[in-house]
Amino acid sequence: MDELVEIRWHGRGGQGAVTSAELLALTAIREGKVAQAFPSFGPERRGAPVIAFNRISKDKPIRARAAIAEPDIVIVLDPGLLGIIDVAHGLKDGGTLVVNSPRELSAVNSEIGGPWRLAVVDATRIARDILKRPIVNTAMLGALVKATGIVNLESLFQPLQERFGRLAESNIKACREAHKETLIMEPTPGAKRPEKVYPVEKWPSWKELNIGFVVTEVGSARGYQTGYWKSEHPVRDNERCIKCGMCALFCPEDCIRQTEEGYFEADDFYCKGCGICARECWTGAVTMVEV
Ligand code: SF4
Numbered sequence: 001m002d003e004l005v006e007i008r009w010h011g012r013g014g015q016g017a018v019t020s021a022e023l024l025a026l027t028a029i030r031e032g033k034v035a036q037a038f039p040s041f042g043p044e045r046r047g048a049p050v051i052a053f054n055r056i057s058k059d060k061p062i063r064a065r066a067a068i069a070e071p072d073i074v075i076v077l078d079p080g081l082l083g084i085i086d087v088a089h090g091l092k093d094g095g096t097l098v099v100n101s102p103r104e105l106s107a108v109n110s111e112i113g114g115p116w117r118l119a120v121v122d123a124t125r126i127a128r129d130i131l132k133r134p135i136v137n138t139a140m141l142g143a144l145v146k147a148t149g150i151v152n153l154e155s156l157f158q159p160l161q162e163r164f165g166r167l168a169e170s171n172i173k174a175c176r177e178a179h180k181e182t183l184i185m186e187p188t189p190g191a192k193r194p195e196k197v198y199p200v201e202k203w204p205s206w207k208e209l210n211i212g213f214v215v216t217e218v219g220s221a222r223g224y225q226t227g228y229w230k231s232e233h234p235v236r237d238n239e240r241c242i243k244c245g246m247c248a249l250f251c252p253e254d255c256i257r258q259t260e261e262g263y264f265e266a267d268d269f270y271c272k273g274c275g276i277c278a279r280e281c282w283t284g285a286v287t288m289v290e291v
């Protein structure tokens with residue numbers, strides 16, 4: 001490996017990007033390297049975009065603590081982020097981009113290919129099959145190792161064992177499976193960076209805010225298009241819904257409205273996929289479904 005490798009993880013709250021960065025750093029340290037891991041959180045919660053970072057050095061102390069602007073490696077845990085965030089921003093020419101996607105390698109390359117190696121794996125399917133939950137962090141560690149060799153695959157297993165306890169075996173299996181299934185494309189000579197336009201949210205100026213509040217309407221996100229952020233959304237079963245309105249009462253985004261028929265429906269544009277409505281619906285009428 002190079003003297004110092006800088007890595008940026010993109011995921012959503014709840015997908016385990018921060019845990020992945022920590023596990024990678026622990027593994028590197030066990031191999032005798034020097035490593036650091038740190039997250040960058042905004043004020044948001046589950047479903048919101050999250051960034052985490054690693055610096056791994058062969059043997060030199062790492063003094064830098066700042067966020068990484070020009071990474072050697074970028075890992076994307078959520079395929080939905082490709083359309084809303086420039087995940088490859090600052091990625092060095094000749095670097096590596098590792099993406100969780102159910103799509104073919106060539107299709108992902110058409111969207112986000114550039115002067116870097118591209119590695120693709122359907123980590124969500126692997127996690128659902130093996131862990132029974134779409135938590136892709138350990139599968140993506142396997143994909144990262146396959147694409148970069150930053151640490152040895154076997155070295156990951158002890159930190160996984162210590163972190164996940166009785167769930168370690170299935171996480172190691174997901175890691176191994178993703179390592180096996182990851183497909184890699186080398187950069188084509190002269191490849192250009194993709195020229196994509198990403199959505200920009202319009203934030204209100206302070207003059208537009210209501211006095212005493214930090215948002216333009218009731219609820220924390222009615223003013224912003226936070227629906228872009230989610231990986232799951234609530235689906236209601238009318239047969240079970242008794243129109244009590246508890247889901248709307250507890251929705252932290254204030255994005256559930258009553259329809260003319262009296263049912264309560266989430267506005268996908270603002271729903272952040274936190275799953276609180278499903279937990280609060282006491283008739284079991286709401287289920288969270290992957291977007
Ligand atoms: S809490 Fe459940 S039963 Fe009540 S309105 Fe919402 S979906 Fe219907």
Ligand code: SF4
Pocket residue numbers: 233234250251252253254255256266267270271272273274275276277278
């Ligand atoms: S509709 Fe449900 S999942 Fe969406 S933000 Fe509201 S409580 Fe969360």
